[in-house]
Amino acid sequence: MPSPLYERYLRIQKRRQRLIWLTRLVLLAAFLVLWELAADWKWVDSMLTSKPSQLWGSFRELAMEGSLFRHVWISAQETLIGIAVSMAVGTLVAMLFWWSTFASKVLEPYMVVLNALPKVALGPIFFIWLGDRYSVYGMAVAISVIVTIIMIENGFKDISRTKLKLMESFGASKLQMLRMVLLPASVPHFIATLKVNVGLTLVGVIMGEFLSSKAGLGYLIIYGGQVFQMNLVMVSIAMLALLSIALYGVVNVLERYARKKYHHES
Amino acid sequence: MARRESGTRETNGEHIRLSGVGLSYFTPREETEALRDVELSIGKGEFISIVGPSGCGKSTLLSLVSGMLKPTKGKVSIDGAEVTGPSAKVGYMLQHDHLFEWRDVLGNVTVGAEIRRMEKAAAKRRGAELLERYGLGDFIRHAPVQLSGGMRQRVALIRTLVAEPDILLLDEPFSALDYQTRLTLSEEVFHIIKDQGKTAVLVTHDLSEAISMADRVMVMSKRPSTISAVHNIVFDEGEGLSPWSKRQAAKYHDYFNAIWKELDDHAVSAL
Ligand SMILES: Nc1ncnc2c1ncn2[C@@H]1O[C@H](COP(=O)(O)OP(=O)(O)OP(=O)(O)O)[C@@H](O)[C@H]1O
Ligand SMILES: [Mg+2]
Numbered sequence: 001m002p003s004p005l006y007e008r009y010l011r012i013q014k015r016r017q018r019l020i021w022l023t024r025l026v027l028l029a030a031f032l033v034l035w036e037l038a039a040d041w042k043w044v045d046s047m048l049t050s051k052p053s054q055l056w057g058s059f060r061e062l063a064m065e066g067s068l069f070r071h072v073w074i075s076a077q078e079t080l081i082g083i084a085v086s087m088a089v090g091t092l093v094a095m096l097f098w099w100s101t102f103a104s105k106v107l108e109p110y111m112v113v114l115n116a117l118p119k120v121a122l123g124p125i126f127f128i129w130l131g132d133r134y135s136v137y138g139m140a141v142a143i144s145v146i147v148t149i150i151m152i153e154n155g156f157k158d159i160s161r162t163k164l165k166l167m168e169s170f171g172a173s174k175l176q177m178l179r180m181v182l183l184p185a186s187v188p189h190f191i192a193t194l195k196v197n198v199g200l201t202l203v204g205v206i207m208g209e210f211l212s213s214k215a216g217l218g219y220l221i222i223y224g225g226q227v228f229q230m231n232l233v234m235v236s237i238a239m240l241a242l243l244s245i246a247l248y249g250v251v252n253v254l255e256r257y258a259r260k261k262y263h264h265e266s
Numbered sequence: 267m268a269r270r271e272s273g274t275r276e277t278n279g280e281h282i283r284l285s286g287v288g289l290s291y292f293t294p295r296e297e298t299e300a301l302r303d304v305e306l307s308i309g310k311g312e313f314i315s316i317v318g319p320s321g322c323g324k325s326t327l328l329s330l331v332s333g334m335l336k337p338t339k340g341k342v343s344i345d346g347a348e349v350t351g352p353s354a355k356v357g358y359m360l361q362h363d364h365l366f367e368w369r370d371v372l373g374n375v376t377v378g379a380e381i382r383r384m385e386k387a388a389a390k391r392r393g394a395e396l397l398e399r400y401g402l403g404d405f406i407r408h409a410p411v412q413l414s415g416g417m418r419q420r421v422a423l424i425r426t427l428v429a430e431p432d433i434l435l436l437d438e439p440f441s442a443l444d445y446q447t448r449l450t451l452s453e454e455v456f457h458i459i460k461d462q463g464k465t466a467v468l469v470t471h472d473l474s475e476a477i478s479m480a481d482r483v484m485v486m487s488k489r490p491s492t493i494s495a496v497h498n499i500v501f502d503e504g505e506g507l508s509p510w511s512k513r514q515a516a517k518y519h520d521y522f523n524a525i526w527k528e529l530d531d532h533a534v535s536a537l
Pocket of ligand 1: 291292293298300318319320321322323324325326327489
């Protein structure tokens with residue numbers, strides 16, 4: 001039976017939470033209204049800025065036509081596959097580095113250079129090697145994989161050495177240490193890495209589409225810019241924002257599930 | 267539990283033997299000689315305590331017996347066979363419990379058995395039984411974070427026992443606990459170990475713990491250290507006393523003072 005004081009505390013907390021959400025929505029609405037009015041009253045040139053009502057119109061047009069969702073889906077697919085590949089490759093390489101200190105020491109300077117290198121510069125190479133479709137994946141993975149390796153490797157290093165010593169005292173093999181300690185103990189690190197990865201991979205996908213692709217949101221944005229269709233550009237950007245919200249949502253659900261399953265209380 | 271007289275121990279089945287053992291740690295900066303010329307023989311079912319100044323090499327000694335370290339000189343053997351790596355005969359209980367948060371209590375106590383590829387169902391049964399017997403029956407499915415410090419330490423001991431070692435190495439197992447829990451738990455652990463007939467080596471900084479639990483107390487000198495004295499702990503009140511009653515026994519203070527003085531000498535000469 002919660003005490004009245006505690007109930008009051010809970011009520012206040014709840015109200016505060018609602019207020020935060022409400023303010024967020026109001027802020028968005030105010031921005032849209034201001035944008036619309038500014039365009040209507042000619043404070044800004046709607047040729048350059050477009051306006052929400054026009055965007056809604058072109059959104060419906062594009063949606064009707066069906067091509068918009070096709071482009072969204074293509075970008076989403078590329079992003080998901082990019083994330084999966086760079087998480088898998090990153091985890092494997094981090095495991096290799098943990099397994100062999102020699103390999104990790106040898107490759108350390110290369111990692112530093114690769115991390116610092118602007119991956120966009122590799123665009124033409126990917127295009128030549130992989131063609132217009134697969135170079136997008138190349139770019140997406142190139143941008144996110146190095147950071148993934150570094151983050152997961154740091155996660156492994158964070159795990160208390162004495163936990164491994166305990167494993168060693170039972171005569172555990174390296175494979176057992178990986179399976180029984182490193183991987184389960186790294187769940188919070190995996191989630192954190194995944195969050196960073198969503199953002200980076202999306203950057204990589206859009207970048208890749210800018211450079212070479214014939215489909216996807218990045219392509220739409222570039223195309224819209226070239227034919228001076230601000231509506232198209234803005235609608236694509238809005239879809240991009242929605243896509244990233246959806247991806248973060250998925251990661252959050254995953255996080256809650258994983259934390260519960262592995263008792264990693266935040 | 268049959269107890270041997272202090273004089274007849276060597277003949278009663280030698281379990282662990284260290285002969286001429288030396289160990290140096292090498293780091294790129296320097297070489298640290300931790301142990302030099304350690305001679306030690308421990309009989310079956312015997313309970314040994316090791317005390318000594320901090321950093322003298324007590325944990326190192328346990329790591330040698332457990333096979334996690336190889337001596338740079340000399341030989342460590344268990345049951346007459348040279349130790350070459352972690353063996354199923356030895357259970358090592360570290361200072362901190364290191365329970366895995368992502369496993370429940372039962373999952374934790376079966377870790378060692380799992381690593382050693384012992385039969386899963388049997389290990390679980392043994393784990394559940396030991397948890398039940400030592401007062402943790404209601405916590406089998408709990409997460410480690412839901413346990414108190416003393417309970418976690420008991421779970422760690424059971425984890426060691428489930429792997430069925432003959433030898434238990436205990437490295438300051440109670441040092442993270444408050445005094446009261448420490449007293450009760452050392453009492454419990456003593457009975458668990460005697461009850462299971464294990465050979466035990468306990469490293470501790472607490473002299474009264476060392477004296478009240480062990481058959482013999484070994485004092486180590488400062489680094490490079492060796493065993494500088496061995497005290498057979500025998501009480502006139504008879505054998506099979508619990509640690510609690512040993513603390514009340516007449517000769518307890520004599521032992522305490524003698525060992526204290528030795529440690530003090532080491533501390534002074536270290537300055
Ligand atoms: N991995 C290591 N590398 C280098 N030197 C080490 C290592 N482990 C221990 N030492 C050194 O060896 C000596 C003995 O260490 P050890 O941990 O065995 O001492 P201890 O008696 O257990 O000390 P404490 O009572 O503080 O736990 C210390 O001087 C320590 O600095
Ligand atoms: Mg120590």
